[in-house]
Amino acid sequence: MSGTARTAGIVAAGGRSSRMGTSKAALDWFxxxxxxxxxxxxxxxxxxxxxxxxxxxQLLPPLPARVEVVDDPVEGRGPLQAVAIGLAAVADRADTAFVTATDLPLLHPAYVRRVLQLLDSADDEGRADVVVPQVHGHPQPLAAAYRTSLAPLVTRLVGGGVRRPPDLFAQVRVVRPDEATLLTGTLARVDPALDSLLNVNTPDELAAVLARPAPRITVAEGPPVHARTLGEATALLAARHGPAARVVLAGAVDVTDPTTPLVPGDVLAVRVTAGPAGVVAGHSASRRT
Known part of the structure; x- marks a missing residue:
């Protein structure tokens, strides 16, 4: 691929959700x-x-505007089929892809970036096609990074009856970072317990995660708030700064979509209209995650 390498994301939405008793894709998260x-x-x-x-x-709930949907044409071929289809869908636009399932509600963007970073650094040494974290003794093939050039191989394996990720890993170069390798830099600060990998398979597991408090979100030059989305934070900060307050997730490009999920390490900027001239004043900060 010419030009700057880009990273993509693939979310496998299928699966029987038998232990949950209903489709995980449509489960309500606040x-x-x-x-x-x-x-x-x-x-x-x-x-x-x-x-x-x-x-x-499969019927899907409304998704963020930037998300594309591709169809798995054959049911029952397991997670490798979703990996193959996803990699093929992004292969001409990205060199590497983070692949995950629907059931990781506490996934942190810093975890996504860290796993992709490990694949990039391994690729520089010419020794990795996949990075599969090994956490608490268990491999995480659906919270892993794959080179998109693997798409033809994975498609061929699935067509030949291969269903299990370990059967793919036996044929490619795999790096298996443990907790100590993962937890450096930003990820160690914002997700030290690796809650990113806490999946929900049953109603009780979902209830336990839903019962957790909202993350503590930094507000530039003001007290923090506890909020799960930018919209929730905006409502809280409007009570503090007035209805004219405009709240953004600060960064290289300010984010204003109220459905944007917030995570530990985020920094919000509050901008309010001051005076009759409508001059915009406020605070800004760099996004930390």
Whole structure:
């Protein structure tokens, strides 16, 4: 691929959700469908396209505007089928892709970036096709980074009856970072317990995660707020600064979409209209994640 390498995100939305008893994609996360939340979190961690792979006939909830949907034409081929379809969908636009499932509500963009960074650094040494974190003794093939050039191989393996990620890993170069390798820099500060990998498979597991408090979000030159989305933070800060307050997720490009999920380490900027001339004044800061 010519030009600057870009990263993509792939979210596998299929799966039987048998232990949950209902589709995980449509589960409510404080007013946002779980799939939409996970896709948005992945989108915050990559600089290229985000693709959701859905099962045949699967109905999806509303998704963020930048998210693309591609169809899995054959049911029952397992997660490698979603990996193959997702990699093929982004191969001409990204060199690497972060692949995940729908059931990681606490996924942090810093985790996404860290895993992709490990693949980039390994690629520089010519020794990795996939980075599969090994956390608490368990591999995480659906919270991992893949080179998009693997798409033809994965497609061929799935067509030949291969269903399990380990069967792919046996044929490619794999790096398996542990907790100590993952937890450096920003990720160590914002997700030290690696809650990014806390998946929800049952109603009880979902209830336990929903019961957690909202993340503490820094507000430039003001007390922090506890909020799960930019819209929730805006409502809280409007009570503090007045209805004219405009709240953005500060960074290289300010984000104003109220459905944007917030995570530990985020910094908000509050901009209010001051005086009859309508001069905009406020505070700004760099996004920390």
């Amino acid at each position: 007013g946002t469908p779980l799939l939409a939340r996970v896709a948005a979190l992945v989108g915050r961690g990559v600089d290229g396209p985000v693709v959701v792979v859905r099962a045949p006939g």
